[in-house]
Amino acid sequence: MVHNVGMAGPPKQRRSEATRERLVTAAIETFGADGFTRTSTRTVVERAGANLVSIHYHFGGKEQLYCAAAEHIAKHIHDRSAAVLERGRALSRDRSASRDALIEGVCAIYDEFTGIFLAGGLPEGWRQFLVREQMEPSGTTAFRSLFGVIRPFFECVSTLIGRLQKRRPSDQRVQLTTAFIFGHVYVFRTNPHGALRMLGWTTFGPREIAAIRTTAREHIGRMLGAVPPPASVARGRRSAERR
Amino acid sequence: MVHNVGMAGPPKQRRSEATRERLVTAAIETFGADGFTRTSTRTVVERAGANLVSIHYHFGGKEQLYCAAAEHIAKHIHDRSAAVLERGRALSRDRSASRDALIEGVCAIYDEFTGIFLAGGLPEGWRQFLVREQMEPSGTTAFRSLFGVIRPFFECVSTLIGRLQKRRPSDQRVQLTTAFIFGHVYVFRTNPHGALRMLGWTTFGPREIAAIRTTAREHIGRMLGAVPPPASVARGRRSAERR
DNA sequence: GTCTATAGTCGGATAGAC
DNA sequence: GTCTATCCGACTATAGAC
Numbered sequence: 001m002v003h004n005v006g007m008a009g010p011p012k013q014r015r016s017e018a019t020r021e022r023l024v025t026a027a028i029e030t031f032g033a034d035g036f037t038r039t040s041t042r043t044v045v046e047r048a049g050a051n052l053v054s055i056h057y058h059f060g061g062k063e064q065l066y067c068a069a070a071e072h073i074a075k076h077i078h079d080r081s082a083a084v085l086e087r088g089r090a091l092s093r094d095r096s097a098s099r100d101a102l103i104e105g106v107c108a109i110y111d112e113f114t115g116i117f118l119a120g121g122l123p124e125g126w127r128q129f130l131v132r133e134q135m136e137p138s139g140t141t142a143f144r145s146l147f148g149v150i151r152p153f154f155e156c157v158s159t160l161i162g163r164l165q166k167r168r169p170s171d172q173r174v175q176l177t178t179a180f181i182f183g184h185v186y187v188f189r190t191n192p193h194g195a196l197r198m199l200g201w202t203t204f205g206p207r208e209i210a211a212i213r214t215t216a217r218e219h220i221g222r223m224l225g226a227v228p229p230p231a232s233v234a235r236g237r238r239s240a241e242r243r
Numbered sequence: 244m245v246h247n248v249g250m251a252g253p254p255k256q257r258r259s260e261a262t263r264e265r266l267v268t269a270a271i272e273t274f275g276a277d278g279f280t281r282t283s284t285r286t287v288v289e290r291a292g293a294n295l296v297s298i299h300y301h302f303g304g305k306e307q308l309y310c311a312a313a314e315h316i317a318k319h320i321h322d323r324s325a326a327v328l329e330r331g332r333a334l335s336r337d338r339s340a341s342r343d344a345l346i347e348g349v350c351a352i353y354d355e356f357t358g359i360f361l362a363g364g365l366p367e368g369w370r371q372f373l374v375r376e377q378m379e380p381s382g383t384t385a386f387r388s389l390f391g392v393i394r395p396f397f398e399c400v401s402t403l404i405g406r407l408q409k410r411r412p413s414d415q416r417v418q419l420t421t422a423f424i425f426g427h428v429y430v431f432r433t434n435p436h437g438a439l440r441m442l443g444w445t446t447f448g449p450r451e452i453a454a455i456r457t458t459a460r461e462h463i464g465r466m467l468g469a470v471p472p473p474a475s476v477a478r479g480r481r482s483a484e485r486r
Numbered sequence: 487g488t489c490t491a492t493a494g495t496c497g498g499a500t501a502g503a504c
Numbered sequence: 505g506t507c508t509a510t511c512c513g514a515c516t517a518t519a520g521a522c
Binding site: 035037038131134135137143147150151154158170172173175176177178179180182183184185186187188189190191192193194195197198199200211212215216219222223225 | 397
């Protein structure tokens, strides 16, 4: 049996479409809060105000609903961030861009990323869904959807950093630097309770996000501000640090 | 009914103790791989070569077994890292320590942290358990055990950074800088599949860990290498970057 | 398209023999 | 202390009425 994956036909049956949408958003929130296995389809349909079997009718089962939820989030992020990423790409192609402008480009993408992962750029439940799936994929198809929408952030930043460090974007040091910058966001997601407690905060509200962005901006500037010294000098510095 | 929480008596019943230990290690691996809810007690006892009801006899139930597993990991990490942390604390009290020495102290703790979270410092299953519980605590008691053993890492680093930045360790900028440095580890845990794919790696083996440590050391040196400029200058720099 | 009723499975916990 | 047998609740999924 083929499931009703497309949109409903022209007649009054776009009530079907509405149910479908309610199911998806309810699914995101419930899966996000409780994870795939701890979520029962009963909870989802209850929250969506739909019938128990509607999930099977519309999607074919619990797992397909999960994948539909992932795609929904991916599309949302894509739409939201397309402009920022496009600006970043344009900047990285701009031969006349100054160091400060390139660094600012990195910061802009960092800010967008914090918006998605920490601030209100995504509803809390959606964010939980995203983080959970990144950390331990429940299924490869859902992971692919979300990875496909996060990847451009990495690629854009690594291109900018490549120009700043005068290295190819595929250079391992460039890639690692990129990862570290995103780590400035992820750290608050991997250990949210611990981080809040360390910082004496209770939530990641606007004030807290602002503090994170300001300090991160400072660090990104430091990390990328100067042309890296030749390898020989770096080695000397490092061994000096060791003693 | 009180459960057999202590160790067995002197007679031959330390077979009990052995079963208990097998249950704990099997629990860590299974909970780590599958999470609390997805793990069935049947799987645990099977892996431990014990009987289904032994969990109830020894611990009182699935949840208490989970807490015992968390404590076991906490003790392991504590024993493993006590020396490194003690050296760090001594360094932060040493008035005559140079900037380079303080930075090297931060790097040493960072290296220890990567050892625990990325390299073989903990068996893979144990690490998964730890990360999972940090990200979303299954219960407050288990979280407390693990938080209590991670916290000293943060405190030790923030004290060192406080000295480097000439600020109090409780200063928010110091705390955030500390968090960012730990983010250089956590990023690989929050998004392991994505990170591996970006970097063209397949696992976090010794070569990869070495690359991470080397580049991180470089960045930590940059982040902490110079005395931060006075606030007015920093503000000027930042607004200059904006335009 | 939506609903009720129910089949079939699995997992945690307990009783009681040994 | 360990084992077998069993209960009970929760969940996904399906059949079939409307």
